[in-house]
Amino acid sequence: MSISIETVIALLEREVAGFAVPVVDLIAVQTGDPYRVLVATILSARTKDGVTAKAAERLFKKAPNLDSLACLSEQQLEKLIFPVGFYKNKARYLSRLPEDLAAMFGGRIPDTVEDLTELPGVGRKTANLVVAVAFGKPAICVDTHVHRIMNIWGYVETKNPFETEMALRQRLPKKYWIRINSILVAFGQEICRPVRPHCDRCVIGEQCPKFGVTARKKGKGQKAKGKYQIAKVKGED
Numbered sequence: 440m441s442i443s444i445e446t447v448i449a450l451l452e453r454e455v456a457g458f459a460v461p462v463v464d465l466i467a468v469q470t471g472d473p474y475r476v477l478v479a480t481i482l483s484a485r486t487k488d489g490v491t492a493k494a495a496e497r498l499f500k501k502a503p504n505l506d507s508l509a510c511l512s513e514q515q516l517e518k519l520i521f522p523v524g525f526y527k528n529k530a531r532y533l534s535r536l537p538e539d540l541a542a543m544f545g546g547r548i549p550d551t552v553e554d555l556t557e558l559p560g561v562g563r564k565t566a567n568l569v570v571a572v573a574f575g576k577p578a579i580c581v582d583t584h585v586h587r588i589m590n591i592w593g594y595v596e597t598k599n600p601f602e603t604e605m606a607l608r609q610r611l612p613k614k615y616w617i618r619i620n621s622i623l624v625a626f627g628q629e630i631c632r633p634v635r636p637h638c639d640r641c642v643i644g645e646q647c648p649k650f651g652v653t654a655r656k657k658g659k660g661q662k663a664k665g666k667y668q669i670a671k672v673k674g675e676d
């Protein structure tokens with residue numbers, strides 16, 4: 440059984456329209472500012488959206504642009520962005536960002552994945568998201584949700600997010616590149632969750648081959664909270 444990507448994306452776009460918008464997309468829509476998108480994307484790694492949103496708000500009050508970011512010390516940055524995941528590393532990257540951008544790119548935020556990944560603390564996921572949502576250029580941000588769900592659908596058969604990105608670059612129609620991350624993050628947080636996906640109320644339940652998803656067994660003396668569980672997808676964090 441193979442899915443029709445056109446059909447499932449059309450169904451999912453309608454489904455997630457009422458779900459919470461991923462924080463980085465929200466900042467991109469609200470500000471259209473590559474600096475804010477880059478900083479928010481760095482903050483969002485391994486961090487829940489609600490925590491990222493509050494940290495970004497505190498930080499942007501003090502540092503609305505690169506010049507003001509350069510005036511903050513690493514310790515001040517740590518305090519402002521705590522409790523995002525790996526806040527000490529992220530504060531170090533952010534404190535170096537204005538200087539690194541000045542030295543490497545004349546003080547502008549680069550708009551290619553290759554250039555962005557030259558910056559400390561910026562991996563392919565961050566770079567693709569910045570290129571896609573800040574600059575509106577075709578790029579596929581493959582995070583844990585995109586990697587996991589694409590493998591569940593059997594649309595790709597890959598071991599890690601990098602392989603998934605490369606496979607999607609070959610297969611996914613370009614018109615979906617920019618928005619696929621936003622759709623699958625929202626869908627992955629609400630319905631196709633990493634543990635106990637809500638297959639029983641999934642709008643694409645009939646089309647989905649559910650590769651790696653097994654019906655959940657009730658343990659002795661234990662109440663099953665959901666009907667399905669997902670076998671760990673290779674390459675997930």
Ligand code: SF4
Binds near residue numbers: 636637642645647
């Ligand atoms: S049917 Fe289940 S496994 Fe498939 S996309 Fe929906 S929630 Fe995920």
